[in-house]
Ligand SMILES: Nc1ncnc2c1ncn2[C@@H]1O[C@H](COP(=O)(O)OP(=O)(O)O)[C@@H](O)[C@H]1O
């Protein structure tokens with residue numbers, strides 16, 4: 381790539397999620413995305429395994445007599461051993477109960493982003509909003525990520541996850557509206573008026589909640605429930621198995637919780653501007669993917685009376701990439 385065309389492509393957006401880490405960069409046309417699972421699993425060391433992983437370019441590190449396989453292949457290995465993957469993050473921030481989490485998230489980010497392509501290449505990374513009703517902020521998490529990224533040569537800034545969804549999807553309404561990211565560890569919600577955040581919060585009922593509860597109800601392990609959910613769950617069509625039925629029950633609970641949280645957020649917020657025009661609401665994230673999710677959300681939402689009017693509820697163009705895309709839009713706005 382020539383120097384000028386490389387320069388044209390500078391700037392990175394990074395979605396640091398509990399389930400997946402997604403990287404966005406500019407391409408010749410539009411943006412390009414890459415992602416890795418934010419998870420790892422230990423397998424016993426053997427020279428043979430190590431050689432094969434290298435040949436197959438599966439991201440891993442060797443620690444003593446173990447090999448840690450991380451990123452997208454972690455799930456396959458976990459299923460092989462019928463065990464759970466280990467996770468560097470929990471509920472949107474670094475997992476304090478995972479001793480190897482910091483080391484592993486550093487490796488995952490490094491595998492995805494690599495070193496910066498210019499001195500102080502700009503990068504925005506997503507961070508979760510505080511829990512609705514207060515609670516700790518993500519300041520340790522945020523400072524740690526900035527440190528990891530600056531060691532890779534990036535000039536890193538954080539961007540609120542819900543706001544990133546608005547940056548990604550709502551240019552047409554001048555960044556006015558509600559952006560929601562339904563992820564694994566949490567849902568993040570932001571209301572912005574002309575790009576200025578009015579309120580932004582997170583709630584912890586999301587994909588992992590569905591997996592854990594449905595696992596308990598059906599006597600399965602959560603990793604297996606997640607695989608079934610991602611492969612075959614659809615709304616309104618789940619009588620066929622106990623797992624699918626349980627997933628449906630907890631999906632409904634999650635959606636109800638999300639819609640009710642909007643009521644509470646407006647009630648708590650003292651500074652909701654009088655927005656005369658109805659505003660759009662965007663749903664994104666992996667948990668918004670199953671067929672029928674949008675319609676179910678719309679149905680539960682229908683009965684609500686919020687202080688502002690919602691013009692339409694739609695899915696992000698690419699629900700899994702919206703946060704990373706918005707983080708890149710944030711990066712580019714500073715260049
Ligand atoms: N096709 C799918 N159907 C249902 N859920 C899915 C699907 N794909 C991913 N998910 C769920 O989405 C969540 C991860 O979403 P993502 O936006 O990547 O989250 P995070 O921001 O937490 O990393 C997980 O709970 C995962 O099980």
Ligand SMILES: [Mg+2]
Pocket residue numbers: 395396397398561563564665703
């Ligand atoms: Mg996310």
